[in-house]
Amino acid sequence: MFMAKDAKREGRNVKREGSAISTIIERVLKDVKPTPEEIRITTNLANELMARIKSVAPRDVEIILAGSVARGTQVRGNSDIDIFLLFPKGMSERKMEAAGLDIAKKVVDKKRKERFEIKYAEHPYTKLIMDDLGIKADIVPAFKIDDAQDMGSAVDRTQLHNNFINSNLSTYQRDQVRVLKSFLRFHSIYGAEAKTEGFSGYLCELLIHQYGSFEKLLAAFSDIKLPLCLKPIDRSEIPNPDIFKRFKSDFIVLDPTDSGRNVAAGLSRTSLMRFVMSCRIFLSKPTIRYFYGPEYDDERSAAKMDEISKALGAEMHTLIFNVPDVSEEILWQQLKKLEKQISGRMKDSGFEPLLAIESTYGRYAAILFFTSGYNIGSVLKKGPSVLMHSASAAFVKAHNKSIVRLEGDALSSIERSLYSSPEDLLRKALKDKSFTFPSYLSKSKAKVVAGRLPEEYARMLYRRYMELTNI
Incomplete structure (x- = not known):
């Protein structure tokens, strides 16, 4: 396999040859285009799997190969298979979903050490996993359509995408x-x-x-x-x-x-x-x-995260969750939503994060906040302009126990902070019933780590840091 360290050597070779972009593209293509053998294996497997599906599917269900393999744009080592089961448009969506799952389960061959998982997008589909071959196949139910106006679900478009790309x-x-x-x-x-x-x-x-x-x-x-x-x-x-x-x-x-x-x-x-x-x-x-991906290893990740924190002149405050077996898509949506919630509250409390990073690994999820290292007792709350009659009156009334000040036409108040530090905010957020967390990020299964991270958490956060800062 072509590794990052080899990329540097190859980069020097290309430079000697003139560093023409076309030369670089040709060299990259040799590494990313599937070999004839990989294409043969994937094609044969896709055809064999489609034949298995055809043997158990009703006659009015059309079976097509979709995705990058069908369009000839797959990258070497990523030749996963997408098979669509196209049901007649007159069928109800719920019945179509159930029939699609039932057909897919029937083709799983345990003698070949195949297994399956039910995944969810707009509706459920089956992921067939062939561990011996290192290949996965998504078996997706959809409606047969000829025009986007006839769509019954978003995935119905895929057959149209296939046709356009293969024709153009x-x-x-x-x-x-x-x-x-x-x-x-x-x-x-x-x-x-x-x-x-x-x-x-x-x-x-x-x-x-x-x-x-x-x-x-x-x-x-x-x-x-x-x-x-x-x-x-x-x-x-x-x-x-x-x-x-x-x-x-x-x-x-x-x-x-x-x-x-x-x-x-x-x-x-x-x-x-x-x-x-x-x-x-x-x-x-x-x-x-x-x-070719950034050259780094994740050994001694905890020490590396400490070095990053020191270089930033920042402290690390991390929320770590044990999470259920849930769709990674949903989990990431919830992590990002919660990060924005907490970052917003930190900003309002006087310690806006310099950088926030989310990551997942197995049954763990984490959000790391790099913050300036200081504690505070008071915060400045910005208010409306005096020229906004009703709003300025309401602001003064709401903050009558604080010091209200005027600079130009802008009102503000100096108030005692609800939190003395980012760590204090995170710990209180776990106990505050009014601070709601997304459903799969349970407060009862969360903990706060201030400062140095245990190695298993540091590793997943270090990888994510390297991805986000690789420009």
């Missing part, structure tokens, strides 16, 4: 998608799940279709002007300002199979800007190392 991407462009995925993965912005809020595989495919190649895409985004609405169906841009109001976004990629959908809706502002910065850095100094 050339072999060269499919390889360019693989290079793009590798580049995004290095910068921890590949994947639309809640943890990453990055570029989905379908978005990558549409961007390569829009711009034609990886290099042209980087050139365009290195000098991006927002707002921007891309229309991949005809590779144009839409300058009409009304569309940005309609989608409530200044970066839109219209789904060519459904013009009412923004494929980039799940892309966070941070991930978009990280990509813009990465494009600029790479184009200014092309090197192969931007395609």
